[in-house]
Amino acid sequence: MKEKKTASTLQRILVNCGAQAKEYGSCVAARIPEVEHDMCLKEFIALKNCMQNTVLISSQIRLHCIVQL
Numbered sequence: 852m853k854e855k856k857t858a859s860t861l862q863r864i865l866v867n868c869g870a871q872a873k874e875y876g877s878c879v880a881a882r883i884p885e886v887e888h889d890m891c892l893k894e895f896i897a898l899k900n901c902m903q904n905t906v907l908i909s910s911q912i913r914l915h916c917i918v919q920l
Contacts, residue, residue, distance in 0.1 A: 860909050868901035 865872075875898045878891035 860906060863909055864902050864905045867905045868898060871898040871901045874898070 871894070875891055875894040878894045879886065882890055
């Protein structure tokens with residue numbers, strides 16, 4: 852059951868955060884091979900925030916469904 856929840860959460864992240872992932876990936880790819888710490892920090896933070904918000908919302912939805920049972 853946990854695997855299904857994990858897969859569902861990862862699926863939501865991919866759907867919700869695709870644009871942020873593309874921006875971050877493009878930023879890193881444009882700077883290879885001179886990769887430096889925090890070089891795409893703005894893009895990384897946007898992706899991280901999107902992922903965290905998606906996980907939080909998924910958890911709240913799951914909790915809401917359990918409470919309604």
